[in-house]
Amino acid sequence: MRATVTVMLKQGVLDPQGEAVRHALGALGFEGVSGVRQGKVIELDLADGTTEDQIREMCEKLLANTVIESYQIAIS
Amino acid sequence: MKAAVLVFPGSNCDRDLKRAFEQAGFSVDMVWHKDTKLPEGVDLVGVPGGFSFGDYLRCGAIAAQSPISGSLKSHADRGGYVFGVCNGFQILTETKLLPGALLQNMSTRYICKTVGLRVENTQSAFTTAYEQGAVIEMPIAHHEGNYQADAKTLARLNGDGRVAFRYVENPNGAVEDIAGILSENRRVLGMMPHPERACEPLHGATDGAGVFAGLAQALVAA
Numbered sequence: 001m002r003a004t005v006t007v008m009l010k011q012g013v014l015d016p017q018g019e020a021v022r023h024a025l026g027a028l029g030f031e032g033v034s035g036v037r038q039g040k041v042i043e044l045d046l047a048d049g050t051t052e053d054q055i056r057e058m059c060e061k062l063l064a065n066t067v068i069e070s071y072q073i074a075i076s
Numbered sequence: 077m078k079a080a081v082l083v084f085p086g087s088n089c090d091r092d093l094k095r096a097f098e099q100a101g102f103s104v105d106m107v108w109h110k111d112t113k114l115p116e117g118v119d120l121v122g123v124p125g126g127f128s129f130g131d132y133l134r135c136g137a138i139a140a141q142s143p144i145s146g147s148l149k150s151h152a153d154r155g156g157y158v159f160g161v162c163n164g165f166q167i168l169t170e171t172k173l174l175p176g177a178l179l180q181n182m183s184t185r186y187i188c189k190t191v192g193l194r195v196e197n198t199q200s201a202f203t204t205a206y207e208q209g210a211v212i213e214m215p216i217a218h219h220e221g222n223y224q225a226d227a228k229t230l231a232r233l234n235g236d237g238r239v240a241f242r243y244v245e246n247p248n249g250a251v252e253d254i255a256g257i258l259s260e261n262r263r264v265l266g267m268m269p270h271p272e273r274a275c276e277p278l279h280g281a282t283d284g285a286g287v288f289a290g291l292a293q294a295l296v297a298a
Contacts, residue, residue, distance in 0.1 A: 009179075013179070013224060014179070014182070014224075014249070016179070016180050016181065016182050016183070016184045016222070016249070017180060017184055019184075020184045061141075062133070062137065062141060063133070065134055065137065065170065065177055067169070067175075067176065067177045067225075067226075068177045068179065068224060
């Protein structure tokens with residue numbers, strides 16, 4: 001099985017990288033991009049039967065820093 | 077007085093920190109991240125700057141999970157001194173020994189320059205050698221030095237006098253110009269600037285020497 005974890009900076013935490021990308025898009029002539037947030041996607045190949053709780057524990061312990069980041073788990 | 081300096085793959089300020097500790101009178105052991113125990117009788121643990129594990133995932137995140145991490149935490153829990161510089165500060169936030177987190181600099185650029193710091197609180201071994209409010213100079217060299225914490229944490233840090241240093245001119249976007257913070261028991265300090273690079277005349281600056289002198293003094297008195 002595979003799980004995809006999406007880690008994003010929490011709302012309210014400034015994202016300098018996203019902000020730089022927004023500026024660059026404006027410089028390229030793309031108008032109306034009012035916000036860009038950049039995060040990361042982590043794909044996990046897992047033994048069948050791994051529970052969502054176990055994946056959540058991976059996120060809490062390592063994959064995300066919950067002081068500043070939130071995460072979402074999608075299992076396929 | 078015994079100190080240990082932790083070494084991770086990608087640490088690059090470990091020997092500078094060892095030398096600074098030695099100059100202040102400590103005997104120093106280097107401790108590899110795969111070790112699970114600190115040497116017997118260690119008073120002070122240094123977590124050095126650098127790019128542990130290539131800054132993969134998040135700065136300091138992998139180092140915080142390394143085998144030595146458990147001993148580092150129990151040393152701190154016992155009231156031992158811990159000093160984290162730059163990547164070491166990032167590692168200390170990732171181990172939760174210090175609150176908050178270090179984000180990318182607001183400019184998205186790596187910054188390497190000498191900055192002015194205001195000594196905000198002298199009630200710790202790390203800062204006792206300085207005058208309250210003194211402005212000192214040290215180099216910074218980082219890409220993720222933008223300290224952030226939620227309002228509740230900031231109120232606690234401010235209320236308890238746990239902000240050790242603030243930037244005179246904020247280089248990286250850190251909230252409230254915070255450059256270094258103390259733990260609740262004031263025995264763990266994390267800071268982005270590098271006192272170990274400004275503590276001998278040949279460095280061109282000696283303002284950082286007070287951090288190490290203060291630690292040595294506290295441990296001699298103990």
